[in-house]
Amino acid sequence: FAALLDQDPEIAGLLVSELDRQRTGLQLIASENQTSPAVLAAVGSTLSNKYAEGYPHARYYGGCSEVDKVEDLAIERAKKLFGADHANVQPHSGASANIAVYGAFTAPGDTVLAMSLDHGGHLTHGFKVSFSGKWFNAVHYGVDKDTEDIDYDQMEALAKEHRPTMICAGGSAIPRLIDFERIRAICDEVGAIMWIDAAHFIGLVAGKVIPSPVPYADVVSFTTHKVLRGPRGGAIVCKEEHGKKIDRAVFPMMQGGPLMHGVAGKAVNFAECMTPAYQAYAQQVVDNARVLAESLGEKGIRPITGGTDTHLSLHDLRGVGVTGVDAEARCDAAGIVLNKNAIPFDPEKPNVASGVRVGSPSLTTQGMGPEQMKVVADLIHRAVTEGDADPEHAVSQEVHAQVAELLTSYPAYPEPAAG
Numbered sequence: 001f002a003a004l005l006d007q008d009p010e011i012a013g014l015l016v017s018e019l020d021r022q023r024t025g026l027q028l029i030a031s032e033n034q035t036s037p038a039v040l041a042a043v044g045s046t047l048s049n050k051y052a053e054g055y056p057h058a059r060y061y062g063g064c065s066e067v068d069k070v071e072d073l074a075i076e077r078a079k080k081l082f083g084a085d086h087a088n089v090q091p092h093s094g095a096s097a098n099i100a101v102y103g104a105f106t107a108p109g110d111t112v113l114a115m116s117l118d119h120g121g122h123l124t125h126g127f128k129v130s131f132s133g134k135w136f137n138a139v140h141y142g143v144d145k146d147t148e149d150i151d152y153d154q155m156e157a158l159a160k161e162h163r164p165t166m167i168c169a170g171g172s173a174i175p176r177l178i179d180f181e182r183i184r185a186i187c188d189e190v191g192a193i194m195w196i197d198a199a200h201f202i203g204l205v206a207g208k209v210i211p212s213p214v215p216y217a218d219v220v221s222f223t224t225h226k227v228l229r230g231p232r233g234g235a236i237v238c239k240e241e242h243g244k245k246i247d248r249a250v251f252p253m254m255q256g257g258p259l260m261h262g263v264a265g266k267a268v269n270f271a272e273c274m275t276p277a278y279q280a281y282a283q284q285v286v287d288n289a290r291v292l293a294e295s296l297g298e299k300g301i302r303p304i305t306g307g308t309d310t311h312l313s314l315h316d317l318r319g320v321g322v323t324g325v326d327a328e329a330r331c332d333a334a335g336i337v338l339n340k341n342a343i344p345f346d347p348e349k350p351n352v353a354s355g356v357r358v359g360s361p362s363l364t365t366q367g368m369g370p371e372q373m374k375v376v377a378d379l380i381h382r383a384v385t386e387g388d389a390d391p392e393h394a395v396s397q398e399v400h401a402q403v404a405e406l407l408t409s410y411p412a413y414p415e416p417a418a419g
C-alpha cells in the first residue's frame, strides 16, 4: 500500500475512503460480504501478471508451473467442498459462469425455462436486455400468489408445454429453500438439463446448513463473493459426464486467460469454508437473517413468504407507506446500506419498487448475533418510517449515531490489536 500511496495518492485515498465506508455503515446488501485478509492477499498478488490460457498441465503459455499448482488446488478443494465430480474455477464472475452454462448445453434459439426477474430471478436467466433473453427463447415461471414461494406447478406446466432444453432455478431474491428433488423430476419428465444458479446461497451449502443442489443438478453455477465470502468471481461444478463440455465452454468459448490471482483467492476461500469456524458462521448467517426478517415483520415491514430460510429476506414496505427507492435513500442517509427491490406482483416500476432486500452475511462476518439483529431492525424501521434522504436531517443523524455506536463493538476489518 505504501507504494500505491507514493505513486498514486488519488487512488490510494479512494481505497482508504472505501474501507472507511465499509467500516462505518451497516452493510445489509444480501450479495455482499467482507472477504478475509488472506483472500485479499492472494487477489492482490503477482499471480495477476500471469497468462495461463487453457487448463492445468495443458496451457497455451510457458511458465505455468506455479499457477498450475494453484488451479489444481482450487479445483480439488472445490470438488471436496461440494462433493462434486468436476469443478471449473475460471469464470471471471457469476454472469460469465452462466454464459458458459448456456454455451455448454444450448444453441442460440433454444428454449430455456427460468425464474422471472421480477419474481427474484437474475438478468442472465433470460431477461430481455441480457444476452440470455436476446439469443434464447426464454420462458419464465414465477412465485405463487398466496405462498409467494416458487410455483412448482407452473414450472411443471410450462416445462411440459415448451419442452425446454434447460431449466434453471436460483436467483437474487429468493428467501426460501429450493425443492431440488421436484425440479429434478420435472427435468427428467421433459428431458431438460437441470441448472441451478446457486450464486446467492452456495455459501450456506458450503457451510452445510442448507441442502445442496449438487447431487440433483446436472450443473451448478455460482459466484464466490457472496455468502461464500471469497474473492469476486464465479465457478461451476457439474457431473463428470458434463465436465469436458463445461471446460470448453469456459475456455475457449467464453473467456481468454483466467484471472489466476482470483483463482488463488478462490482456493484460499474454499479451504476456509472447510473449517468449523466457517460452518459456525454459516449457521449464524441463517439464524441472523431469520431474526432480522421476523423483527422487521413485527414492525409492519412484512417479509415476503413470511420469513426466510437463507441469508436474505425481501420486505414489502406498503404496510408502512414508503416506496423502496425512498427507503433505500433514507437508510443510506443514516448509514444503513441496503437495496430497493421489486416484490412479486409489484405495482411499482422496478426503479421505484415496493420492497427492500436485506441480507445478514456482512454483519455476521463482523460478529453480530440475533440480539444485534433486533437492534438493526429497529434502526431500519426508524430510518424508513421517520427518516429522510438528507443526511443532515435530525433522524438520519440520530440513527447514524446509533449505527456508529453498534459498530464500535462489531467492526469490519478490525485493526490488529497493538503489541
Ligand code: PLP
Pocket (backbone or CB within 6 Å): 031, 092, 093, 094, 095, 096, 098, 121, 122, 124, 170, 171, 172, 197, 198, 199, 200, 223, 233, 234
Ligand atoms: N446469478 C445470480 C443468481 C446472481 O444473484 C448474480 C449476481 O448478483 C449473478 C448470477 C451474477 O454474478 P456477477 O455479478 O458476479 O456477474
